[in-house]
Each structure stands twice: as C-alpha cells, then as structure tokens.
Amino acid sequence: MGADDAEPENRPAGMLRDRGSWRLLFGQVRPHRKALVLGASLSLIGTFAGLAMPVLAKSVIDAFGKGAGLAGPLAGLSAAVLVGALIAAWGRFLLERMGEGIVLATRKSLVERILRLKVPDVDRLKPGDLLSRVGSDTTLLRAVYTDALAGTVGSVFMFLGAVVLMAIMDGLLLLVTLGVVALVGLMGLAIAPRIRRASLEAQVALGEMGSVLDRALQAFRTVKASGAESREIAAVTGAATLARDRGVTAAAWTSVAGTGAWTSVQLAFIAVLGVGGARVASGAMEVSALIAFLLYLFYLVAPIGQLIQSLTQLQVAMAAITRIQEVTALDSEPETHGGPGRAGDRTPVGVRFDGVVFRYGEDRPVVHDRVSFEVAAGGMTALVGPSGAGKSTVFGLIERFYEPQAGTILVGGRDIREWPLGELRAALGYVEQDAPVLAGTFRENLVFGAPEATEEEIARALARTRLDGLVERLPSGLETLVGHRGVLLSGGERQRVAIARALLRRPSLLLLDEATSQLDAVNELRLREVVAEVARETTVLVIAHRLSTVTGADRIIVMEAGGVRASGTHEELVESDDLYRELAATQFLVSS
Ligand SMILES: Nc1ncnc2c1ncn2[C@@H]1O[C@H](COP(=O)(O)OP(=O)(O)OP(=O)(O)O)[C@@H](O)[C@H]1O
DSSP states (O other), X not given: OOTXXXXXXXXXXXXOOHHHHHHHHHHTTGGGHHHHHHHHHHHHHHHHHHHTHHHHHHHHHHHHHTTOOSHHHHHHHHHHHHHHHHHHHHHHHHHHHHHHHHHHHHHHHHHHHHHTBOHHHHHHSOHHHHHHIIIIXXXXXXXXXXIIHHHHHHHHHHHHHHHHHHHHHOHHHHHHHHHHHHHHHHHHHHHHHHHHHHHHHHHHHHHHHHHHHHHHHHTHXXXXXXXXXXXXXXXXXXXXXXXXXXXXXXXXXXXXXXXXXXXXXXXXXXHHHHHHHHHHHTTSSOHXXXXXXXXXXXXXXXXXXXXHHHHHHHHHXXXXXXXHHHHHTSOBOOOOOXXXXXXXXXXXXOEEEEXXXXXXXXXXXXXXXXXXEEEOSSSEEEEEOSTTSSHHHHHHHHTTSSOOSEEEEEETTEEGGGSOHHHHHHHEEEEOTTOOOOSSBHHHHHGGGOTTOOXXXXXXXXXXXXOHHHHHHSTTGGGXXXXXXXXXXXXXXXXXXXXXXXXXXXXXXXXXXXXXXXXXXXXXXXXXXXXXXXTTTSEEEEEOOBHHHHHTOSEEEEEXXXXXXXXXXXXXXXXXXXXXXXXXXXXXXXXX
C-alpha cells in the first residue's frame, strides 16, 4: 500500500506547485481577514496584558509599604487580570469561529465538487478515501487558521521587539545572535518538507483505512460468508498502523526542530558570552550591558518556539490542502437541474448510435467498435448479447456518464452533445441492474428524482409497477423505512421501486438494465407486465436477461464483442442468427 494507491490515478494536483497550495491556504482567509486581524490583535493584547502584571503587582506592594488601603490596588489588579483574560478569550473565540467557518467553506466546496464529479473520475476514486478527505483533512486545516496564523503574527512581533531592543544595546552581539539563529531557520527549512511528506503519507494511510473499511461494510455479508473478517481487520489496522508510523515520523522531525530551536538559543548564548566576554575584557563593553543583553536573548526563546510550532502546523495543513486540491482540481459536470420537467413535453423519443467507438481508458480495450443501431420512438427494444458485449456501456453513453472517442449518439434526433446535460438526463429514466435502494423511507425512494411529485402521481406509479399491494402491507405504508441498502425488499421489488422512481420523472426514454438475479414467478410476471405497459407510453430500451422479456419486445438488437451483430424480432432472429439461438437456449435468457 503506497502513498500513490489512495490518490486519484491521474493525480492532477500531485503536480501542482506549492504556490497553488499556499494560494488556496491563504485564499480561504481573505473573506475572514477582519476576523483574523481582530482575533489575532485581541489575543495579543490579552497576552501583553499579562506582561503588565508585574508592574501592577509592584503598585500593590508599594501601597502596602506606604500603609495605604489595599482594596483599591487589589481591585485594580483583579480587574486587569479579568479584562486581560476576557480579551484573550474573545480573540481566541473569534479565531476559532473563523477556523470553523473556513473548514465549513472547504467542506462545502469539496462536497459540491465530489457530487458533480464525472463518472470516470469517481470510478477511479475510493469512496472511503473521499470521505476522509471531507472529514479529517478539512479538520486538519483548522489549527492553521486558529493557532498557526495568529501564533506566527504574535511571535514575529515579539521576535522583532526583542531584536530591536538588542540592536539598541549592542549591534555586534545582535549580529552574532542572528547568525546562530539563522542556522535554526535553515534547519527548519530542511525539516519542513519532511514533516509535510510524513503528514501527507499519514493522511493517505487514513484515507486507505477508510476505503478498506468502506469496502468491507459494502460487502458485509460476503465478508462474513467468506470468513474474511480477520483479513479485512488486518487490512484496516494495517492502514491505521501505517498512519501511526507516519505520524511518529512527523513527530520525530517536529522534536528535532523544537530541540534545534532551543539548542540554537543556547549556542547563541555561548557565542554572545564569548564575544561579549572578550569585549568586556578589552573594556569595550560594560559587564552590566552584557548581562542585560544575555537576558534579552532569552526573550527570543518563546517566539522561536512558537514559530517552529506554527511551521509544523502549516506543513500538516499543506499536506491536507494537497489532498483536498487533488479532488477540487478534477473536472466537474455542469450543474444539472433534472426535475420532472413540464407536463406535456414527455413524448417518446428514439435513439441512434452512429459508428460509436468507445473505450473506458487509453489503456483499456475497445468496448464499442463502430456500434450503429437505431431504436424508434415508442415501444420496447431489447438489447441482448453475451456478458461483456458492451450492453450496459450503451446506457452509460446515452446518459453521458462517458464520452465516446468517435461517432455520434442521437436522442430524439438530436446529438446528445447538443442537449443541455440536465435536460438530457431529465428526459431519460435509468434503472440500474442492481437497482440500489437508498436508506430512508419508501416514499423518499420513490420521489428521489421528482421531489415535487403529487400523491396522485405516486399512487399511479405504484399501481403501474404493481407495488401498491406491497405498500399496503408495509407497517407504516409509504413512510416505512426501507433500511440501509433496502434489505427489506427483494431483488424484484427493488427493480420495481427503481422503475417507479424513473417513471415519476416521466421519461421520454426508459433505460432498463434488467436484473440478472432469478425472480420468482410472481415478481417476474409483474415486472414483465410493468415493462410492457410502460412501453405503450414511452420508449423502453431494455438490457434483457430473460427470454420472457425478449419475446415481448418489438425489436431485438444482438450485441457481440463490441459490435452489433444482428437485429430483428424474436422469430426472425431464431431463424437467422446462431448466437441468438444459442443465447435463447442458455442461461443468459432464462425461459419463463
Ligand atoms: N467503469 C468501467 N471501467 C472500465 N471498464 C469497464 C467499466 N464498465 C465496464 N467495463 C468493461 O467494459 C466491457 C463491457 O462491459 P458492459 O458492462 O457494457 O458489458 P455488458 O454487455 O453489459 O455485460 P453484462 O451483461 O455482464 O452486464 C467489459 O469488459 C467490462 O469489463
């Protein structure tokens, strides 16, 4: 399991320069710059208020010495503490709120992008890994905007303040100090990419963990039936262990950076002591000035430590940004508003494939090799052929999930590239072979593609798909939960729910990928009746796996190895085509 495994295969953003990541990182702050400046300033004021404490304490002691009343000074001291704490808390809150706002904005844009991705890109991405990009990668960003940015600003101020004071005291010793401190800077620059790489690998491993777990949960029954629990547990924990290892690597480099910072101040101390001592010995400098300078030197410790910490957080965030960017850099489809469309514009449409050439990828075999056929408007056309002949691919191309490399596809006499995508998909009804049922109620499943469907329309769709009896038997009718992945429904019922869902969009062309699973006689008969009835109102193109379906079809297209081999009615094809005759006699078309 390498770092590359969990990344999009074409890794568009893997090649993006750091500049892109920085721009994205800081671009997010732009809308919140007021909050950032205010939050950071308040935090600083709160911190500096702490510095006023010794002065105020002195006034309390002075008052005590003079025998004056303590109540006033003590009240002043308490008020200063309280006000300082409140200001710091307010500043902190503003920064945290800004961080949450930025995380939300990032998640929104990521989710928006993911749901609009093109199908071929999603084919390559792993769902669990995408989830981790939306969840944990975006969470990692927050620390940058709350701690790192404000911390950097504060520590830069403190650092500059100390440097100015030291410059006023002794320019030469300052140069010695900065010379040593610059070494830390160089070391930090060398270490930063290592922290970033380790963090990226840790996040990739977490993504991998998500995708392995997702795979196991998707096929939970198969995992159990195959006795594969231990292996899947090992795969998930393996990814988690890798994340730990990379986290430890990042921690090791962070410790080196922290220790380096502290050591450099110690070294600067020794260097200043050496150079300053020599100058004191030669009478060029007072001992008291050297002592004061050395004290100031230690003022540098806190800001340098904070800068190192901020730098580390930035590296982790840059790793997260890289993974987020890999998704946001992918192409998305144009927005589709695929509602049910206006009444009356749902006349059946035909389909034509003209010399269509298609392969799923540059390195994949050709699936369609100059496929041409025509399906007239209205009625039922069946697509048959051996497994892998490219039948489901026909549907994927009509829906424009994929683009052919050559040839044209016409729907309703119009090239599908000329249809606005939302309009094209609104004209199509698509029933997948394993017809997924979405977790939720029966009603939610029905109106998924047509949220504004009326009760009459729902009742009609239920009656047409022969689901009305089933709904009556369900404990809460349409409001019954059909559970995660519809475990309550049989394969045939799931297909009929999918058909009802498609019908509620009043499609001009219904694409039905018939379930290959065996249906019981009642379900099979119902499904056949449903399809025959729908074919009276709209065009139905069905990928048929049953003889009973093809015998009812007006026309049959036989596909083989990426081409159209023959077409005609059942009787004609039984007469004229060997492959069809063979298919009709074998399990691909099961006799009813
Ligand atoms: N998303 C995909 N990415 C890459 N290759 C794919 C993809 N979908 C299908 N294929 C390949 O394309 C070829 C045709 O697949 P398709 O699903 O169109 O065949 P089919 O005739 O519908 O088969 P079946 O009857 O078994 O469903 C197969 O070799 C398949 O492995």
